[in-house]
Amino acid sequence: MQSFDITIVGGGMVGLALAASFSDSHLRIAVIEGHRPESLLQELPDTRVSALSRASERLLRNIQAWQGITERRFAPYQAMEVWEQDSFARLAFHADDLAQSNLGHIVENRVIQLALLERVKQLHNVTLFMPNRCDKMIIGESEAWLTLDNGEGLSSKLVVGADGANSWVRQQQDIPLTHWDYGHHAIVANIRTTEPHQGVARQVFTPQGPIALLPLSEPNLCSLVWSTEPNRASMLMQCSEALFNQTLSSEFDTRLGLCQLEGERSSYPLKMRYARNFVTNRVALVGDAAHTIHPLAGQGVNLGFLDAASLAEEVLSLWQKGEDIGLQRNLRGYERWRKAEAAKMIAAMQGFKDLFEGDNPAKKLVRGLGMQFIGHLPGMKEEMMKRALGITGKLPQLVKA
Numbered sequence: 001m002q003s004f005d006i007t008i009v010g011g012g013m014v015g016l017a018l019a020a021s022f023s024d025s026h027l028r029i030a031v032i033e034g035h036r037p038e039s040l041l042q043e044l045p046d047t048r049v050s051a052l053s054r055a056s057e058r059l060l061r062n063i064q065a066w067q068g069i070t071e072r073r074f075a076p077y078q079a080m081e082v083w084e085q086d087s088f089a090r091l092a093f094h095a096d097d098l099a100q101s102n103l104g105h106i107v108e109n110r111v112i113q114l115a116l117l118e119r120v121k122q123l124h125n126v127t128l129f130m131p132n133r134c135d136k137m138i139i140g141e142s143e144a145w146l147t148l149d150n151g152e153g154l155s156s157k158l159v160v161g162a163d164g165a166n167s168w169v170r171q172q173q174d175i176p177l178t179h180w181d182y183g184h185h186a187i188v189a190n191i192r193t194t195e196p197h198q199g200v201a202r203q204v205f206t207p208q209g210p211i212a213l214l215p216l217s218e219p220n221l222c223s224l225v226w227s228t229e230p231n232r233a234s235m236l237m238q239c240s241e242a243l244f245n246q247t248l249s250s251e252f253d254t255r256l257g258l259c260q261l262e263g264e265r266s267s268y269p270l271k272m273r274y275a276r277n278f279v280t281n282r283v284a285l286v287g288d289a290a291h292t293i294h295p296l297a298g299q300g301v302n303l304g305f306l307d308a309a310s311l312a313e314e315v316l317s318l319w320q321k322g323e324d325i326g327l328q329r330n331l332r333g334y335e336r337w338r339k340a341e342a343a344k345m346i347a348a349m350q351g352f353k354d355l356f357e358g359d360n361p362a363k364k365l366v367r368g369l370g371m372q373f374i375g376h377l378p379g380m381k382e383e384m385m386k387r388a389l390g391i392t393g394k395l396p397q398l399v400k401a
Contacts, residue, residue: 001155004155006156006315006325007160008029008032009032009162009168009169010033010160013050013233014303015163015287017065018286021312021398022316023119023123025319027125029123029125031127032130033131037168045217045221047188047263051201051298052301053388054390058377058401059354059398060305065116067115068103069107069115074217075106075214077200078103079094084204095109097385103388112225114348129152142157144158157324161285161289170275175277177273179273182272183229184270185234187265188224188226189223191224192221192259192261196255203296204251204253211251224248227296229343237265248261274291279328284335288304291345294353296353302390306390306396309396310396312396314334318330337394364378
């Protein structure tokens, strides 16, 4: 039986970021992850990418993982264009408006995970159990006990569930979920375009759902996130490459010329999940284990990184005061903080989805006027950009400059 202060179940992006956030402490950290990521990157980028905000970039810099990303592959974007098909509704954001060098970076999820894993392996106070899975968890009054699939045992003052949307930790604790199906599947793929993307992230709202083309490191290569209803997603997954390219080019208003599928396409259902409790006695949830949202604003992983930085700040504060880091009542501050932020983001994403759904002429008029209003009202667009960058509101110390 090995003894730790914190055991993090899940060695993905958020779990590893949390582990690295304790680099300057004497806390003993264990990270349990069932899958070891492939370290060799292919010439064609992975289809699962994240749009890292400025707050996420600062966190990764402060925990010394950003260099691992820049040494691999990443793509900064300087502007964002949003418009509605067959409408005058359009909005544009540019980094220059806030005197910023960019609005964020598009990075493959595996690149982020590899950079964080590289950093965590350098830390003397972190022990990796990879690849290993949890078999049993027992919560005691002053400790939690975990048994791994290889028979090893761990005890810990706090167990953190960073194990994704179908969290094993959350299920073991019977934490109820508020959830609903967005009624969409997301198709992800790499797309070669005739026109260069020029470092601009673009998103069009169509009656069937939003389509985003996010700039990658090659000037004519973009990452596609195409949200549409399940039957249509199934058709687009099974149709010929030529029909797929033709449909995408047309629905994207040929904004970047003709679109050409590069490599494989994949699809996954979109669901909203919101855990009723982010903490119980000896257990805390972060990232997708606590909440999942619609990807239309690309804020999912950024929310998760803020969870990690916030929990690290709360735990370190408790530790320095000599308090029990696993007691539910001691972690209430983290729970209130992050539940409020997640709820605001869920509500905003649902509002956007409802507003841009369908092609009712009255709704199209409201959308058009609303976008014009945002674009011309002093300070409104800048405030939206600051929120997207994650440089406003209550922020943990680790994401501050």
